[in-house]
Amino acid sequence: MDLTLSPSEEAFRDELRAWLADNHPGEDPPDDDAAFEHRRVWQKRLHEAGYAGFSWPKEFGGRGATLVEQALFGEEMARAKAPQPVNVLGMVMGGPVVIAHGDDTQKERFLRPILSGDEIWCQGFSEPESGSDLASLKTRAVKSNGEWVVTGQKVWTSYAHKAKWCMLVARTDPDAQKHAGLTYFIMDMDQEAVQVRPLRQITGEAEFNELFIEEARIPDENVVGGVGNGWSVAITTLMHERAGLGASAAAGMRVALAELSELAHERGVTGDPVVRQKLAQLTIEVELLRLNAWRGLTAIMKTGVPGPEGSVVKWQWGELNQSLTELAVDILGEDGALWDSPWTYRFLRARANSIEGGTTEILKNIVAERVLGLPKLR
Amino acid sequence: MSSTTETPSGSLALVPTHEERMLRETVAGICRGYGPAYSRRKHAAGEPPTELWDVLAEKGFLGVNLPEEWGGGGLGMSALAAVGEEITAAGSSLLLIVVSPAIVGSILARHGTADQKDLWLRGIAAGTTKVAFAITEPDAGTNSHNLSTSLERQGDRFLLRGQKTYISGVEHADAVLVVARSRLPDGTLGLPSLCLVDVDAPGFTREKIPMPYIGPDHQWTLFFDGVELDEERLIGGEGGGLGPVFDGLNPERIMGAAVACGAGRRALARASAYANERVVWGKPIGTHQGVAHPLAEAKIELELARLMTQKAAALYDAGAPGAGEASNMAKFAAAEAAIKCVDRSIQAHGGNGFALEYELSDMWWGVRLTRTAPVSREMILNYVAEHSLGLPKSY
Numbered sequence: 170m171d172l173t174l175s176p177s178e179e180a181f182r183d184e185l186r187a188w189l190a191d192n193h194p195g196e197d198p199p200d201d202d203a204a205f206e207h208r209r210v211w212q213k214r215l216h217e218a219g220y221a222g223f224s225w226p227k228e229f230g231g232r233g234a235t236l237v238e239q240a241l242f243g244e245e246m247a248r249a250k251a252p253q254p255v256n257v258l259g260m261v262m263g264g265p266v267v268i269a270h271g272d273d274t275q276k277e278r279f280l281r282p283i284l285s286g287d288e289i290w291c292q293g294f295s296e297p298e299s300g301s302d303l304a305s306l307k308t309r310a311v312k313s314n315g316e317w318v319v320t321g322q323k324v325w326t327s328y329a330h331k332a333k334w335c336m337l338v339a340r341t342d343p344d345a346q347k348h349a350g351l352t353y354f355i356m357d358m359d360q361e362a363v364q365v366r367p368l369r370q371i372t373g374e375a376e377f378n379e380l381f382i383e384e385a386r387i388p389d390e391n392v393v394g395g396v397g398n399g400w401s402v403a404i405t406t407l408m409h410e411r412a413g414l415g416a417s418a419a420a421g422m423r424v425a426l427a428e429l430s431e432l433a434h435e436r437g438v439t440g441d442p443v444v445r446q447k448l449a450q451l452t453i454e455v456e457l458l459r460l461n462a463w464r465g466l467t468a469i470m471k472t473g474v475p476g477p478e479g480s481v482v483k484w485q486w487g488e489l490n491q492s493l494t495e496l497a498v499d500i501l502g503e504d505g506a507l508w509d510s511p512w513t514y515r516f517l518r519a520r521a522n523s524i525e526g527g528t529t530e531i532l533k534n535i536v537a538e539r540v541l542g543l544p545k546l547r
Numbered sequence: 548m549s550s551t552t553e554t555p556s557g558s559l560a561l562v563p564t565h566e567e568r569m570l571r572e573t574v575a576g577i578c579r580g581y582g583p584a585y586s587r588r589k590h591a592a593g594e595p596p597t598e599l600w601d602v603l604a605e606k607g608f609l610g611v612n613l614p615e616e617w618g619g620g621g622l623g624m625s626a627l628a629a630v631g632e633e634i635t636a637a638g639s640s641l642l643l644i645v646v647s648p649a650i651v652g653s654i655l656a657r658h659g660t661a662d663q664k665d666l667w668l669r670g671i672a673a674g675t676t677k678v679a680f681a682i683t684e685p686d687a688g689t690n691s692h693n694l695s696t697s698l699e700r701q702g703d704r705f706l707l708r709g710q711k712t713y714i715s716g717v718e719h720a721d722a723v724l725v726v727a728r729s730r731l732p733d734g735t736l737g738l739p740s741l742c743l744v745d746v747d748a749p750g751f752t753r754e755k756i757p758m759p760y761i762g763p764d765h766q767w768t769l770f771f772d773g774v775e776l777d778e779e780r781l782i783g784g785e786g787g788g789l790g791p792v793f794d795g796l797n798p799e800r801i802m803g804a805a806v807a808c809g810a811g812r813r814a815l816a817r818a819s820a821y822a823n824e825r826v827v828w829g830k831p832i833g834t835h836q837g838v839a840h841p842l843a844e845a846k847i848e849l850e851l852a853r854l855m856t857q858k859a860a861a862l863y864d865a866g867a868p869g870a871g872e873a874s875n876m877a878k879f880a881a882a883e884a885a886i887k888c889v890d891r892s893i894q895a896h897g898g899n900g901f902a903l904e905y906e907l908s909d910m911w912w913g914v915r916l917t918r919t920a921p922v923s924r925e926m927i928l929n930y931v932a933e934h935s936l937g938l939p940k941s942y
Contacts (some may be wrong), residue, residue: 441836
């Protein structure tokens with residue numbers, strides 16, 4: 170792991186930093202819909218400047234960025250406190266699947282509107298009875314007259330109410346072994362048979378949704394990677410999801426720590442020994458997170474595939490964000506119970522960090538099995 | 548134990564009775580003369596802490612839990628736990644109190660025949676007979692269903708064969724209560740029996756397990772190579788050992804918890820004294836919250852553990868349901884609290900935490916041991932998950 174940047178990487182970072190300074194879209198407006206459109210505009214601006222689909226190959230409208238450049242991009246975005254572009258799921262998960270497993274027609278049809286933000290993507294993986302154990306999912310797809318008829322239920326589907334396309338994993342062969350018999354589809358959300366119900370969460374927002382699918386139609390040409398290969402298609406996206414986010418998550422924590430330290434100054438508690446010790450502890454953990462994220466990148470550069478480091482980073486990040494926002498609310502004292510401070514929102518939102526994107530328990534199982542070589546539990 | 552169908556009424560005195568205060572003060576007073584210097588001296592000489600044992604036994608403190616009918620104090624595990632706590636709180640160490648009166652005494656009181664009680668329990672209650680307890684084996688630690696030490700009937704005699712390991716204080720004991728399984732006619736192993744084996748019985752040898760300094764007592768691996776026993780040596784009869792064994796385990800856990808609590812008390816007393824007198828940058832270090840809060844937190848956990856230990860003893864003495872659960876929880880809580888107390892006391896002492904003069908390092912392995920023995924932290928979590936919470940069995 171070499172943490173010094175090459176001259177070209179430094180040049181890239183400086184150029185990006187300058188661009189972000191000039192083009193930062195400002196904070197999201199408070200209204201949910203307005204915030205969404207604000208981020209769609211932001212996505213378009215990123216796309217025009219060649220910063221959307223940053224890791225994608227050039228032939229598909231991306232930049233073909235190296236892993237180091239991707240990490241730098243994530244870090245600089247976090248450092249500039251730039252909002253997430255609106256189509257993050259399409260760029261991080263949907264697009265790479267089409268690039269890796271899709272045919273030419275699919276690439277032609279789906280990729281460009283992902284980058285421009287014109288077509289939003291959502292992910293239909295989790296079900297009420299299949300969370301961590303994704304392969305046990307029950308949503309069924311049956312072929313009839315050349316198209317697929319899908320019935321089932323999905324849950325925790327971000328952006329479903331805004332999405333045009335859903336990355337849907339459904340069971341196409343009920344008699345096959347659990348992991349076989351699954352197929353990856355791109356489902357059009359714009360049909361009566363798909364009902365979206367928002368899930369109001371502890372923060373008051375409805376980031377997530379339930380999907381009720383009652384005989385929805387998917388044309389055969391929207392199968393990605395072949396019938397029965399859904400598990401391996403889906404799993405590559407999940408691994409890339411974790412691998413790619415490490416550096417930006419670490420950079421985000423650095424920014425958050427600086428903000429927390431500012432809060433401690435504002436509130437005049439920097440002389441409080443307990444606050445000081447907790448801040449010092451968090452500083453150490455933020456640095457560890459950054460080093461682990463870079464270690465993960467190094468492993469991908471060496472082996473070509475994401476290793477278990479991504480699981481460690483996700484786990485560390487979740488715990489860290491929770492302790493950090495807990496300390497913020499401690500510092501705020503009684504004001505922490507009010508809605509006025511953005512920290513209150515962050516504190517509440519952080520509760521989900523140890524569950525979403527791989528629960529801490531599942532991540533620990535991965536570390537036990539793949540890093541320590543302990544026997545598989547299941 | 549009550550034999551009626553009514554729910555027995557255990558009572559937990561939150562304000563110590565005069566009797567309990569006297570008991571604690573007297574034990575603490577005696578133990579002051581047998582602190583860490585005494586323990587170290589005995590350990591170095593390879594001698595058991597006989598003088599301390601004898602002086603406590605003479606006053607009746609080492610049989611305080613056992614029935615008066617057999618010479619005990621009739622005060623139950625609550626009182627023996629108080630004695631155990633005061634011993635370690637004074638910086639003394641007497642490992643066999645966990646074994647001889649608590650495990651073996653409790654088993655004999657409930658399951659011994661009148662002859663066995665007369666021959667063994669009377670001596671245990673008086674502290675003149677000391678009996679160690681041997682259950683764990685190299686291939687059967689936590690999983691005691693896997694024991695392979697065997698007891699084979701030969702006419703009216705029995706032959707004991709096998710190996711036991713991590714057996715405490717055998718050098719200080721007159722006999723060992725051994726858990727062995729009956730060798731059936733087809734050669735397989737049947738139900739467990741409990742047998743009393745004299746330490747000098749022919750065919751019984753032992754080997755010391757080298758360990759860091761824990762206290763004056765040692766740990767042993769035992770070898771039984773066809774040791775001959777009479778039927779009178781079997782508690783609960785041939786194949787009748789399982790129930791009696793279980794009746795010894797809860798007292799063992801209660802005592803494990805009590806001695807851990809005593810060590811935790813001592814560590815915190817040391818730390819508080821030091822943090823008050825040690826001055827850096829013009830103020831006692833206890834002024835700094837970075838020093839004070841970790842100690843305060845450990846104190847809270849220690850008091851919670853003490854309360855749970857007292858509850859476990861009260862439930863056990865009342866023969867009430869929930870004694871097993873409470874004993875497990877008390878052992879868990881006390882071990883964790885004691886480790887925290889000693890660790891934080893060492894931290895508060897700086898470099899002095901490691902100097903023999905400050906006597907904290909003497910306590911480290913002792914409290915750390917309580918996380919592993921007499922039952923591991925993990926097995927207690929399994930127990931609580933399964934029995935208290937009704938979760939599926941995991942193994």
